[in-house]
Amino acid sequence: MNLLKLFSESYPNRVFISVLLGAISGILYSGLIPFVLMSIESPTPGLQLAEVPHARYGLLEVANYKLAALFFLACTFILIMRSLSEILLQRVATDVARKLRVSFYDKISRTPLYAIEKMGSSKLVASVNLDVPRIVNGARALPLLLINLVTLVGMLGFLVYLNGEVFKMVMIAIAFGILAYQVPMYFGNKLLTRSREYRDAIQEGVNGLLSGAKELKLDAQKRAYFHQDALLSNEKNILKNEKAAQSVLISTINFGDLICFFVIGALCFIFVNYHSISNSELVAVIMALLYVTGPIAVLLNALPQMMMATISYKKFNTLLNELPEEEIDYQISEVPSWQTLRFDNVEFAYPSDQDEAGFAVGPIDLTLKRGEIVFIVGSNGSGKSTLSKLLTLHYQAVGGHIYFDDAALNNANIESYRQGISAIYSNYYLFAKILKDLDDATMELIQHYLKLLHLDHKVTIEDGYFSTVSLSDGQRKRLALLVAFLEDKQVYLFDEWAADQDPIFKEVFYKRILPSLKAKQKLVIAITHDDKYFDLADRVIVMEGGKVVEQTSYTQYFDKLQLNQSAKNDFLAEVGA
């Protein structure tokens, strides 16, 4: 059983103790009925029940007081053992759930960026929010399962003692019951697995519903189509599969509950005609069978829960295994100070999608220097952002070499070199908190930057948090810039940062901020379409079809743009626009 293995491998001692306590309480539990039967039987043949030894405790008269004391002691013992076993395994389950979530966080941190981008967040979020709680739920059923299993085994032992023939009959009936049970359970399992797949799709739909709220509100037809296509059809499939699964499982469980009564019926009406069995034996056997009805019901009820947990555990593991891992050294060490970042024949390709080869960039030869402003330009889809993610070391080159001065980049030092880079991509994420300790000097610096970025009247810092991030797009991006400044890295990369800034702040960005970073000997790389400011670049890199087609001075590039502009004007005149 996958789950038990997961638990026992994670916390072998606690699981062992829990299993042991569960087993002891199960054994004691299964001994209760024989015990009661013993106590109501006369100790010596011919002795009436009224003649068994009595004891008086105040107003209370107790028959067979020694056995009674033992009986109540056993009950108390069972209560303690059972509770301890359940509490212990419950705690293991909570710890395992935490461990699973932490392994998820770690794995995501080690997953290459392209793989996270490819998988998207829906599947990952669904797994943490759905699968982990289901695994815990399944784990909750484990101690009950164990205790009742032991009780069942104990009671079967009692049956052997009572009557070997009855035991054989009960075993045959149970074997038949388990077999008959497996078939519908198999189908129930399949239905649940299918419904789990649709839940992933629903998660994707909910993301669309929230992120696309603006678009959907403006178009009723689009909204209706989306609701039907991404939400309701998946809801319908979940409903269909889960209802079918529940029907199958409930019927199967009820069948399981009744197995014992079928056996009792067969015993009373059929078995007695073929085998000799005394009345007192028959009563004892029926009592034992009634007694195992409970454990069998618990076992069967816990099974669907366990099944769900097993499905979720498999799903969770498959998802984590699907994510590749960056095989790099995450230990950060001091790297030598450097002046040039050099690409030598660097190549990269996104993994192919089914039959389609992934977009490739390279081979690229580039030398970028600290204290330089470099603009990357090119048409949409030419590979600018892909190149920028190679420059920021998010993507690892599949061919060629990258050097920081003469030091070649490799798996041992890439994480260390990454620490010197700050980037604001077009789909950047602004954390609501500044993720560092803020001393007085840093707070002063923050105030300075808030003023520079014209945000001092809008945002303050409270306990490290921005007082608000509900700002305009341009203002939010300025906050991201503030965070980047605080990081004080050697390389700054901006992917169309100024695209949503007003003209005044565009001027501030290109004419004050970029030159001030250059003056601080930072390597400044900006992906931009703002040709008005190209004269600020020391160099312009032109991308086309994943290749650097030109590395030129801004003046040459600007001349070319003018030529292109006149070609564009000719074209517009031709089409009469």
Ligand SMILES: Nc1ncnc2c1ncn2[C@@H]1O[C@H](COP(=O)(O)OP(=O)(O)OP(=O)(O)O)[C@@H](O)[C@H]1O
């Ligand atoms: N995460 C990704 N996974 C797979 N392929 C991708 C991914 N991102 C981009 N691509 C592919 O790379 C090509 C270049 O994309 P890229 O974002 O580098 O272009 P770009 O020049 O920055 O475009 P734009 O000016 O529109 O931002 C795309 O056409 C796409 O096919």
